Amino acid sequence: MSVRDWVESDLGVPGTVLPVVRAPAAVLSQPAPYVDPQAPETVRLAADLVATMRVSPGCVGLAACQVGVAAHVFAVDVTGHPKARTVHGTFVLCNARVEEATRKEKGREGCMSVPDLTGDVKRATRLVVSGQLPGSGDHVTVETDAFEARALQHEIDHCDGYLFLDRVSGAHAVYPRQTYL
């Protein structure tokens, strides 16, 4: 199965919107343990991540640690983002890892868990990621680029206990987040 064909209704459970945890919460700083993608709690977590991502304005990805759960799971959806090229729609990956990463470019990132800052981070713009789908446990490979590649690297970093702050390019590469009324 391809992640492009995956839809959240495959999970078969409704998601609950969960509160988002902010740094310096300890759960954001620890590598998350791998999960059983078929376990009921993983399926519920996947549905919760999608539900929480959906109600958060501008949110293109959410990792389990961001809702306070130490688990190697994240949701991504960059649909409609102006910087996206390849788009796989909504999907959740368990136990994901980067297989190939090339052509790094700098871009400005923000994060719901660091709501007051943004930062310039170099990320690969060509990316191959492998992981498992929640529910079926199918092993999948995602080959993507541009903004979806950035989002995947940001979320996998969360699962490994890193924030974008750990990857900013220099002393003047962190900015107060602009807020508009």
Place this chain on the structure above:
Amino acid sequence: MSLIAVTVIGPDRPGIIAEATGGLAALGLNLEDSTMTLLRGHFAMMLICSGDRAPAEVEQALASLTADGLQVSAREVPPDDGVGESGRVPYVLTVHGGDRPGIVSALTRVVADAGGNITDLATRLTDELYVLIAEVDLPAAADEDDVAARLRSVARDLGVDVMLRPQETDIL
């Protein structure tokens, strides 16, 4: 020709930079390196300018800013000898975690003890999150893994996260 270090700090408002640099230009001073930013809402300017003027003349030229509640200082500084230490390797040091006194001093002490020189450092406090990003030149002979391990050990005691990684420079 002398070099003068000028600092201006105080409550922010529009026009401070225009007035300060206008005063320096009127004295015929040439701006060299500068940094101007906001620190928790306070305007802060540090710059080096060159020209044949005494520091007292500079402070006099910026008296309108002083009258407006800004602190202005001008001091002569020796010229840079242009001899940087060679054989150094640039790194980026990132620290983030809960705010508490002593984070910067404890971690920069590790860098100093390793013979490292910090060339730029900025910190931000937002709510409870404290963030430090520093650019660090380590001696070529320094053991990166050993420095990183010592930083992690100190960071653990402080309850913060630390990352030391080589600075990526793309020279085109």
